[in-house]
Amino acid sequence: MVRDYYETLGVQRNVSKEEIKKAYKTLAKKYHPDLNKEASATDKFKEINEAASILGDDKKREQYDQVGHTAYQQASRNQGPTQGDYSQYSGNFDFDDIFDFFTGTGGRGSRRQQRGDDLRYDLGLTLEEAAFGVKKKINMRKHELCTKCHGKGGTNIQECGACHGRGAVRQTRQTPFGIFQTTGPCRACGGQGQQIKNVCDACDGEGVVIGSKSIEVTIPGGVDDGTRVRVTGEGNAGPKGTAAGDLYLFISVEEHSVFLRKGGDIHLDVPISFTLAVFGGEIEVPTLDGKSKLKIPKGTQTHTVFRLREKGVSLLHSHDRGDQYVRAIVQTPEKLTKKQEKALKEFSGEGAEDEKLQKGLFAKLKDSFS
Numbered sequence: 001m002v003r004d005y006y007e008t009l010g011v012q013r014n015v016s017k018e019e020i021k022k023a024y025k026t027l028a029k030k031y032h033p034d035l036n037k038e039a040s041a042t043d044k045f046k047e048i049n050e051a052a053s054i055l056g057d058d059k060k061r062e063q064y065d066q067v068g069h070t071a072y073q074q075a076s077r078n079q080g081p082t083q084g085d086y087s088q089y090s091g092n093f094d095f096d097d098i099f100d101f102f103t104g105t106g107g108r109g110s111r112r113q114q115r116g117d118d119l120r121y122d123l124g125l126t127l128e129e130a131a132f133g134v135k136k137k138i139n140m141r142k143h144e145l146c147t148k149c150h151g152k153g154g155t156n157i158q159e160c161g162a163c164h165g166r167g168a169v170r171q172t173r174q175t176p177f178g179i180f181q182t183t184g185p186c187r188a189c190g191g192q193g194q195q196i197k198n199v200c201d202a203c204d205g206e207g208v209v210i211g212s213k214s215i216e217v218t219i220p221g222g223v224d225d226g227t228r229v230r231v232t233g234e235g236n237a238g239p240k241g242t243a244a245g246d247l248y249l250f251i252s253v254e255e256h257s258v259f260l261r262k263g264g265d266i267h268l269d270v271p272i273s274f275t276l277a278v279f280g281g282e283i284e285v286p287t288l289d290g291k292s293k294l295k296i297p298k299g300t301q302t303h304t305v306f307r308l309r310e311k312g313v314s315l316l317h318s319h320d321r322g323d324q325y326v327r328a329i330v331q332t333p334e335k336l337t338k339k340q341e342k343a344l345k346e347f348s349g350e351g352a353e354d355e356k357l358q359k360g361l362f363a364k365l366k367d368s369f370s
Contacts, residue, residue, distance in 0.1 A: 004069045005051035013065070017056065024052040114191075116143060116208075116236035116245035123249045125219065127256040131288050131313040133221035137214055143236035144211040146203035151241040153207040156197035162188035192240060207240040217249060222264065222316030227251040258286060264322025266312045269329055272296060277330045285326055287311045294326060302330035 006013050009023040030036065031045045054060045121138060145151035159165040163186035170183055185191035199205040217231055228248055235245025253261075260267040270285050280298035284291045287308065294306055305327045312322025336344065 003047075005055050005064065008047055008051040009055065017058075020052065020055050024048065024056070114238055114240075115243040116238040118245040119235045119247050121247060121249050122252065123217075123219075124252050124254060125223070126254050127259060127261060128288060129219065130223050130251070130253045131221060133223075133314065134219050135216060136219060137216050139212060139214050141210060141212050143208040144213065145237045145241075146200060146207055146209050148202040149200035149207060151207040151237065152196075152200075153203065153205040153240045154196040154198045154200040157194050158197060160186060160189035160193055160195050162186050163193060165193040167191045167193035194240075205240075208237045215247070217247075219249070219251070220316060221314030222318070223251045223253070224261075224263075224316075225251065225253050227316070259288070261313060264313045264315050266322065266324040267327070268324065269327050270294075271329045271331050272300070273331055274333055276300075277302070277328070287324055288313070296328065300328055300330070302328065304328045 009020060009027065011019060011023050015023075027048045028045070031041045031048060033042050033045060036045075054064055119140070119142060121140060123136065123138065125134065146153075149155070160167075163169050167186055167189065168183050168191065169186050186193070189195050196205055200207075203209050215231070215234055217229070219229060223229065228250055231247040231249065233244045234247035237244045258268060266288060268285065270283070272283065276283070276296055277300045278298070280296050280300070282293055282295050285294050285308075286292075289311065292308060292311060294308065305325050308324040308326065310321040311324035314321050333340075
């Protein structure tokens with residue numbers, strides 16, 4: 001069953017000619033056989049062209065609107081195929097915006113620009129390296145410029161006679177909107193605009209060969225798992241002397257045995273003695289910079305967290321640093337001498353301290369249910 005022409009283009013019956021043209025361009029990109037390889041694409045493209053050829057002509061559209069889809073189709077069959085003059089509708093405007101999309105070329109007759117492929121390298125770092133930045137040497141295999149032809153692909157290089165050095169040629173196509181000029185890559189030179197008469201035997205005319213290279217890369221401080229660092233121009237060399245691609249370093253940071261990183265901050269659990277928690281004092285704690293002193297106040301409870309300012313990780317693309325958070329874990333003694341037991345019992349009042357804590361707990365429970 002053939003659909004109504006307005007339905008085919010997906011427009012309302014009262015749309016303007018410009019809106020019909022816009023709808024046609026959109027659908028032409030979607031169903032053109034050069035792009036859409038589905039079996040139904042060709043038939044769909046023909047259907048779109050037929051609809052546009054009728055609705056794009058003022059006189060035919062008026063007749064179509066008067067008699068309807070079925071009657072118009074019947075009249076067309078009786079009269080034989082009609083040849084519409086769409087040049088008045090469209091003029092000879094350049095249709096490159098559609099057909100450049102089909103061919104993958106850009107610009108109007110300009111030489112196609114190429115570059116080497118981008119490369120990926122997975123780089124593992126320690127927490128300290130990620131925190132403050134580091135320089136690393138990496139070895140990798142990649143495309144390098146051919147030293148024999150200096151990346152040119154050979155000698156006796158001449159301008160392509162087919163495209164006259166532009167790398168692209170123009171074509172003329174008939175569409176429902178008239179005759180349109182399109183641009184495509186030159187097949188004679190592959191879009192290069194030049195032809196090599198004496199091809200280099202070392203690189204087979206490509207201008208690049210596969211080789212190994214040692215590269216020193218600089219990693220900024222503050223990178224984390226998944227951070228991507230770009231090294232410009234260290235990807236594969238481009239064919240025939242064109243620009244090289246880029247190298248992308250994908251960072252992974254090793255898990256530390258002591259520190260836990262959360263963004264720009266560092267977290268650390270430090271065990272302290274029961275005596276230190278009671279009487280207070282000063283201890284040394286490890287940091288990314290080395291050892292640092294930390295004051296423990298009297299009566300410190302277990303899981304109390306202290307902050308050491310700017311002892312964390314360097315913040316990426318900043319001169320600032322995160323903080324280090326130290327959580328004190330009070331260690332309860334497992335063995336006591338008789339003298340220590342006696343002193344501790346006297347201190348606690350033979351269980352009076354526990355009784356006081358329990359009374360406080362039950363009081364809170366009573367308040368929660370009242």
